Amino acid sequence: MEFSIGEVAALLGGTVQGDSSQKVNTLAKIQEAEKGSIAFLSNLKYEQYLYSTNASAVIVAKDFTPKEPVTASLILVEDPYTSFTVLLEQYQRMRLMAKVGVEEPAYLGKGSQVGEGVYRAAFSYIGNNVKIGNNVKIHAHVSIGDNCTVGDNTILYAGVKIYADCVIGQHCTLHSGVVIGSDGFGFAPQPDGSYKAIPQVGNVIIEDNVDIGANTVIDCATMGSTIIRKGVKLDNLIQIAHNVEIGSNTVIAAQTGISGSAVIGENCVIAGQVGIVGHINLIKGTKIGAQSGVSKSPEKENMAIQGSPAFDYKANLKSGVIFRKLPELQERVAKLEEKVINLSQS
Numbered sequence: 001m002e003f004s005i006g007e008v009a010a011l012l013g014g015t016v017q018g019d020s021s022q023k024v025n026t027l028a029k030i031q032e033a034e035k036g037s038i039a040f041l042s043n044l045k046y047e048q049y050l051y052s053t054n055a056s057a058v059i060v061a062k063d064f065t066p067k068e069p070v071t072a073s074l075i076l077v078e079d080p081y082t083s084f085t086v087l088l089e090q091y092q093r094m095r096l097m098a099k100v101g102v103e104e105p106a107y108l109g110k111g112s113q114v115g116e117g118v119y120r121a122a123f124s125y126i127g128n129n130v131k132i133g134n135n136v137k138i139h140a141h142v143s144i145g146d147n148c149t150v151g152d153n154t155i156l157y158a159g160v161k162i163y164a165d166c167v168i169g170q171h172c173t174l175h176s177g178v179v180i181g182s183d184g185f186g187f188a189p190q191p192d193g194s195y196k197a198i199p200q201v202g203n204v205i206i207e208d209n210v211d212i213g214a215n216t217v218i219d220c221a222t223m224g225s226t227i228i229r230k231g232v233k234l235d236n237l238i239q240i241a242h243n244v245e246i247g248s249n250t251v252i253a254a255q256t257g258i259s260g261s262a263v264i265g266e267n268c269v270i271a272g273q274v275g276i277v278g279h280i281n282l283i284k285g286t287k288i289g290a291q292s293g294v295s296k297s298p299e300k301e302n303m304a305i306q307g308s309p310a311f312d313y314k315a316n317l318k319s320g321v322i323f324r325k326l327p328e329l330q331e332r333v334a335k336l337e338e339k340v341i342n343l344s345q346s
Helices: 005-012 044-050 080-097 313-324 326-345
Strands: 015-017 037-040 057-061 073-077 179-182 187-189 195-197 203-206 217-219 225-228 304-306
Touching: 005 015, 005 057, 005 073, 005 080, 037 080, 057 080, 073 080, 179 203, 203 217, 217 225, 304 313, 313 326
Parallel strands: 037 057, 057 073, 179 217, 203 225
Antiparallel strands: 015 073, 187 195
8 A cells, every 4th residue: 555645644634845746655663664654753752763764754743843954754733643643543444444355164144235345254154134334344253143233344353243133333343252242141039049041132232433352242231222332442351231331432441340231421431440330320521540349420520530439539549548557547546545544544
């Protein structure tokens, strides 16, 4: 894949200082770049490399003024780091989207529809009455159950399992080992001490532009739908239980578990190893520190909480200081008690 520097600048909404017709075909760090590559300069600690780099083009801030002559063409943008991230995303997607066609053996069920530009790897399975959009990439050992829908430009990496009746939106990425639509953890205790499984007959709906990390599991609803709203980003090894709803543009780090029927608001940030009990409502903008246990809904929007049980972040830090001093405080209290006893006996 090769583009002119001018084409890259147009994509980023920038302008070019230098030769805009020169061709580039790869991305690189500024200190390692070779001819034909694009680098970026965001942190001025690396400015020294701008004057010696072999890159054909370097993305810089539009208000940046070089202190020495620069051989590379400069692409002037508002935010070099964000612009380079956009290029990385485009480069990766174009590379991934280059695969098309069907490898054998691959199974396609009765009544299923497959769009244009689809890649179906060997040993992939598509059930009956499935709708696959355009440019979907289905890698090896992916299984898609009956009556599912997968939107345009979605990538399903090796080993993804999607149970029947689930809906996956457009521009989603599901990494290896993701399971969508497995049974929710629903069991009714019986008089004899055993447990009876409650049928889980709902599905999972994943909206557009959702990324899901490797080995994350999203359970189907008991009835209705477990819903992951647009723009949600999930890390590896996350458990999302039945009937959970996660609001748009929320991000969740690894090893977090969300219990059934919890509602997570939009633009929340949940760190690693957080546990959230069922049937609570995390309102918009909630931020939860790592290893927290959340047992009740926060009091207001954009609140930061931490701890187990989780409460206000700053109050938690103060409590931590006191907790670390408990041995010292205990010793002081013991000495005071001794003094009081001695006074009473004198």
